[in-house]
Amino acid sequence: MKHNKEISIVDFYDLFLEFEKFTDNNHIHSKVHEIINEAMSIINKLAFINSSTIYFINQETFDLTKRYENCKQKEYSIDNYYDQLINEGVFGNALQSCKVAILNIDRFNEILVIPLLTIDGVIGLLVINCNINVDKIKINILSLIKVITSSMTNMIHSYNLRESHKNDEDLVEQTIAIRTKKLVENQQVLGEKIEKMKSNLSMALPHEFRTPINQIHGFSNYLVNHFTDKGGEDYQDIIEIVCDIKESATRLKNTFENYLYYANLFIVTANINDILELQKQTTFYCETVIFENAMNIAYKYNRSEDLEIYALEHSLGIGEEHFTKIIQELTDNCFKFSEIGTKVIISTNIDYDFYNISFLYNGIGLKTDDIENIDGYIQFERMRNEQQGLGLGLSIVRKILDIYNAEIVFASEPYKYTKITISIPISYAVLDLD
Secondary structure, three states, rough: OOOOOOOOOOHHHHHHHHHHHHHHOOOOOOOOHHHHHHHHHHHHHOOOOOEEEEEEEOOOOOOEEEEEEEEHHHOOOOHHHHHHHHHHHHHHHHHOOOOOOEEEEEHHHHHHHHEHHHHHHHEEEEEEEEOOOHOOOOOOOOOOOOHHHHHHHHHHHHHHHHHHHHHHHHHHHHHHHHHHHHHOOOOHHHHHHHHHHHHHHHHHHHHHHHHHHHHHHHHHHHHHHHHHHOOOOOOOHHHHHHHHHHHHHHHHHHHHHHHHHHHHHHHHOOOHHHHHHOOOEEEEOOHHHHHHHHHHHHHHHHHHHEEEOOOOOOOOOOHEEEHHHHHHHHHHEEEEEEOOOOOEEEEEEEEEEEEEEEEEEEEEEOHHHHHHOOOOOOOOHHHOOOOOOOHHHHHHHHHHHHHHOOEEEEEEOOOEEEEEEEEEEEEOOOOOOO
């Protein structure tokens, strides 16, 4: 077997021609397995692929189910690496980031995990065992593979929609045969109620988390007060344990709330109408929002003396809820990653049609690679710095800024300083006092 061979332009051209035929075909009557087989037969023509496997995600259990496998030799089967892909978080990374994840087996063998994306999110994974390092694959080859899989998943999504629509039509016909004409006329109202029920059901999970966490908080407070009243010194060990339980519950609640916030941002950014509605919102008293939220964070860390704020008053083209979240997350980062007694400085200026806010602190800092890789569920130097949480704060900020066509810039020197500057469009809207 030859390793690390270059991908020629002929390979790319042949693959492109096959893809062109694939997209030209009318797949309206094709089954899911037919679509998969046709798409994968194109990809499998690449010589550097030892095996290819497709997993679909069960939307109820979130288990991975194998739906396709092509393996040149048994030793290249993904089954041999499945546990390693799970344990090293390669599958999880691909699902969470919606980006290609890589498992390096050796210098001549790598496994690519490519998310299968539709407008509804990730529906599965394409796993490719390569006998060539990824950096040897020409970028156009890898891009075309992702385009082919994207076309395949969209065809599958369209097929599922057609099947769902067909089932709905059958249900309507049965309803017409059994129910009265009035029930048929009210079908649209019934459909809206069903959608509302689905939405309410999606709120059940947050409720199931918040309720026990709030109970832990309440009982912890009761126990602390109870043992303190009985004589705090005699029960100091118990009080410390209960306080640790309360602190852990608080951290769990904050992590879960940020996860929900991040997920909701993804839902919003998938709908252009929702984005346009949000972009109509205005924060009229940005200086007040900055002062109140930054001071609250400083008090939380018992560092109000370390905070300096120099803010100008202006109206901004961003919803106040989202602007508040940005100030909270960035200020919290400043205090979390700086030492007590060092200054956290928040300053603002106006540059043409943008309102710039800078957050400056002395602390761990970020490396250039860290700045480029900021994304959900990623924390930098986590083991060394003993950070808590999923690392969603900066990712939430970036998502919000994207909605409002705002920008964020990082400047940092590791273990000296970090400066984060956001630029938000100015709003000239007038506050309606009626």
